Amino acid sequence: MDESNDASWFTSRDLFAVHIGCSVTRMEEGYAEAEMEIGQQHKNGVGLAHGGAIYSLADLAFAAASNSRRETAVAINATISYMRPITSGRVRAEARESASNRKLATYVVTIYDEQETPCAVFQGTVFKKGGNAS
Amino acid sequence: MDESNDASWFTSRDLFAVHIGCSVTRMEEGYAEAEMEIGQQHKNGVGLAHGGAIYSLADLAFAAASNSRRETAVAINATISYMRPITSGRVRAEARESASNRKLATYVVTIYDEQETPCAVFQGTVFKKGGNAS
Amino acid sequence: MDESNDASWFTSRDLFAVHIGCSVTRMEEGYAEAEMEIGQQHKNGVGLAHGGAIYSLADLAFAAASNSRRETAVAINATISYMRPITSGRVRAEARESASNRKLATYVVTIYDEQETPCAVFQGTVFKKGGNAS
Amino acid sequence: MDESNDASWFTSRDLFAVHIGCSVTRMEEGYAEAEMEIGQQHKNGVGLAHGGAIYSLADLAFAAASNSRRETAVAINATISYMRPITSGRVRAEARESASNRKLATYVVTIYDEQETPCAVFQGTVFKKGGNAS
Numbered sequence: 078m079d080e081s082n083d084a085s086w087f088t089s090r091d092l093f094a095v096h097i098g099c100s101v102t103r104m105e106e107g108y109a110e111a112e113m114e115i116g117q118q119h120k121n122g123v124g125l126a127h128g129g130a131i132y133s134l135a136d137l138a139f140a141a142a143s144n145s146r147r148e149t150a151v152a153i154n155a156t157i158s159y160m161r162p163i164t165s166g167r168v169r170a171e172a173r174e175s176a177s178n179r180k181l182a183t184y185v186v187t188i189y190d191e192q193e194t195p196c197a198v199f200q201g202t203v204f205k206k207g208g209n210a211s
Numbered sequence: 212m213d214e215s216n217d218a219s220w221f222t223s224r225d226l227f228a229v230h231i232g233c234s235v236t237r238m239e240e241g242y243a244e245a246e247m248e249i250g251q252q253h254k255n256g257v258g259l260a261h262g263g264a265i266y267s268l269a270d271l272a273f274a275a276a277s278n279s280r281r282e283t284a285v286a287i288n289a290t291i292s293y294m295r296p297i298t299s300g301r302v303r304a305e306a307r308e309s310a311s312n313r314k315l316a317t318y319v320v321t322i323y324d325e326q327e328t329p330c331a332v333f334q335g336t337v338f339k340k341g342g343n344a345s
Numbered sequence: 346m347d348e349s350n351d352a353s354w355f356t357s358r359d360l361f362a363v364h365i366g367c368s369v370t371r372m373e374e375g376y377a378e379a380e381m382e383i384g385q386q387h388k389n390g391v392g393l394a395h396g397g398a399i400y401s402l403a404d405l406a407f408a409a410a411s412n413s414r415r416e417t418a419v420a421i422n423a424t425i426s427y428m429r430p431i432t433s434g435r436v437r438a439e440a441r442e443s444a445s446n447r448k449l450a451t452y453v454v455t456i457y458d459e460q461e462t463p464c465a466v467f468q469g470t471v472f473k474k475g476g477n478a479s
Numbered sequence: 480m481d482e483s484n485d486a487s488w489f490t491s492r493d494l495f496a497v498h499i500g501c502s503v504t505r506m507e508e509g510y511a512e513a514e515m516e517i518g519q520q521h522k523n524g525v526g527l528a529h530g531g532a533i534y535s536l537a538d539l540a541f542a543a544a545s546n547s548r549r550e551t552a553v554a555i556n557a558t559i560s561y562m563r564p565i566t567s568g569r570v571r572a573e574a575r576e577s578a579s580n581r582k583l584a585t586y587v588v589t590i591y592d593e594q595e596t597p598c599a600v601f602q603g604t605v606f607k608k609g610g611n612a613s
Contacts, residue, residue: 093261096252097231118230121274127227128274128286129267136263140255152262153449154292154470156424156558158585158604159285160578175589176562176597180472181421183560183600185587187577195578198585200602202422202560204448204472287583288604290424290558292451292470294444309455310428310463314606315555317426317466319453321443329444332451334468336426336556338582338606361529364520365499386498389542395495396542396554397535404531408523420530422560427553 084109087141094137097130101141107174109141115165126163135170135186135199142172142184143203150182155201166191170199180205218243221275228271231264235275241308243275249299260297269304269320269333276306276318277337284316289335300325304333314339352377355409362405365398369409375442377409383433394431403438403454403467410440410452411471418450423469434459438467448473486511489543496539499532503543509576511543517567528565537572537588537601544574544586545605552584557603568593572601582607 084101088094094101094111097119103110113119113134121127135157143150172186186199218235222228228235228245231253237244247253247268255261269291277284306320320333352369356362362369362379365387371378381387381402389395403425411418440454454467486503490496496503496513499521505512515521515536523529537559545552574588588601 087256090256091261092252092254093231093264094255097227097263118226120226121228122221122224123283127225127267127270128289129231129263129270130227132266132270132289133261133263136261136266140262149257152293154290154422154451155262155266156288156290156602158288158578158583158602160580160583160585175587175600176560178562181560181562183422183562185577185600185602198577198587198602200558200560200587200600288556288585290468292444292449292468294446294449294451309453309466310426312428315426315428317428317556319443319466319468332443332453332468334424334426334453334466355524358524359529360520360522361499361532362523365495365531386494388494389496390489390492391551395493395535395538396557397499397531397538398495400534400538400557401529401531404529404534408530417525420561422558423530423534424556424558426556 084141091137097133099134099137101137104141104145106145107142109138109145109172111138111141111170113168115163115168124164126168128159131163131188131197132157134168135188135197138170138172138186139184139199139201142174143182149206150203151206153202153204155199157197157199159197161194161196163190163196218275225271231267233268233271235271238275238279240279241276243272243279243306245272245275245304247302249297249302258298260302262293265322265331266291268302269322272304272306272320273318273333273335276308277316283340284337285340287336287338289333291331291333293331295328295330297324297330352409359405365401367402367405369405372409372413374413375410377406377413377440379406379409379438381436383431383436392432394436396427399456399465400425402436403456403465406438406440406454407452407467407469410442411450417474418471419474421470421472423467425465425467427465429462429464431458431464486543493539499535501536501539503539506543506547508547509544511540511547511574513540513543513572515570517565517570526566528570530561533590533599534559536570537590537599540572540574540588541586541601541603544576545584551608552605553608555604555606557601559599559601561599563596563598565592565598
């Protein structure tokens with residue numbers, strides 16, 4: 078199966094990702110990337126990209142990476158640190174598996190602005206349900 | 212100033228909250244509530260309310276509570292634990308200040324489904340910029 | 346079985362807690378308290394109570410609360426926010442279950458200094474192994 | 480100034496690290512490593528390396544990395560995910576700056592057992608006080 082198809086298939090099933098304009102752009106074993114173009118609908122009360130929008134983008138990359146092995150994995154929890162405000166442009170999240178065992182896996186997701194400056198760092202853990210992700 | 216007006220004013224300025232259908236419903240000193248009615252646009256790839264949507268609702272309650280003292284406060288980071296999946300109905304997030312100092316404050320936000328069962332727990336920290344929030 | 350005995354039995358088995366001078370002081374269903382008297386051995390490089398010592402105290406209260414139902418529960422992850430430095434005196438951690446399901450439970454632990462001011466907030470999640478904790 | 484001296488100087492000032500047997504072994508700009516040899520005093524109630532001991536080792540590497548630029552930095556909060564139990568041997572924590580701004584910096588710390596398997600992942604944020612760390 079073609080990897081880029083995997084990524085668009087993964088995005089299309091995720092109605093919230095579609096609603097807020099996030100797409101998975103790359104999906105490999107234990108790795109994924111997602112992107113979002115900041116628009117007015119992503120802004121918070123002070124005109125910056127909303128923490129919830131940034132989190133949701135990171136969460137999508139995390140979900141894609143953690144389900145990349147075609148085993149169903151559900152998020153247990155996640156942490157995000159916001160380092161730099163983002164006001165516009167294309168935002169990219171890159172998720173990478175950091176550690177795993179039979180039942181759990183932890184991913185670190187770095188969020189970059191259009192200048193490729195890291196703006197936020199996300200860490201999430203999934204519980205592997207053991208079934209088939211597709 | 213009228214407190215319920217505060218809450219709707221706070222929601223209206225937050226374009227991402229409006230876009231995804233979250234509203235602040237109560238806003239007091241160090242405390243706030245926000246709500247969201249789960250629709251198809253909030254679902255993830257397996258038909259549950261999306262982690263990013265739940266996070267964004269909690270984040271809105273957190274933002275309202277942490278800016279309730281009319282001092283600008285920006286989120287530094289946040290953690291969320293997902294305990295029970297939510298599939299439909301009204302979801303409510305309740306944010307309460309847990310500890311603070313001159314520069315920082317931490318809030319715990321509990322997310323309840325329509326049956327008032329706690330489904331997720333969020334903890335967020337803000338940096339107080341010292342200016343005026345409005 | 347006597348509840349105060351439970352608490353001291355729980356402490357005595359935890360060699361790291363004993364080594365650093367932390368004790369469980371109360372243990373009920375879904376709730377526990379632990380205490381530590383700050384000494385020179387708990388200080389960091391700038392003379393304050395060490396973040397690792399505060400975390401370890403919170404972690405002990407969390408472990409006691411999450412194993413209070415005599416079902417083995419293992420920590421998956423935890424977050425701590427430090428709000429106020431502690432330099433001396435008795436520190437107390439209070440752990441309370443916030444949400445749970447069949448496999449997971451999340452606890453919020455508040456850490457108080459001797460003046461009962463909240464100084465740190467901890468949130469931890471356990472995986473329930475289903476066996477018997479004792 | 481000699482880098483290895485920096486690391487041992489940093490350890491020696493941290494009385495809690497000394498008390499529990501953790502040492503900084505390497506310290507560069509935005510990077511540090513720390514080690515601990517697991518003994519009986521590091522065990523929890525079920526004979527595994529205690530979550531508080533693992534956290535404290537990660538926290539030491541984080542403190543060393545975040546103070547490596549000789550600017551005082553204080554921890555605001557941290558998250559740790561435990562992936563694999565550790566029972567014995569030398570444990571190593573590696574801290575790396577992930578993102579930073581004028582006031583804040585976030586570090587990801589990976590904790591390895593003696594076989595160099597990643598066993599835990601830690602993410603911590605500091606507030607830069609602007610003064611001189613030494």
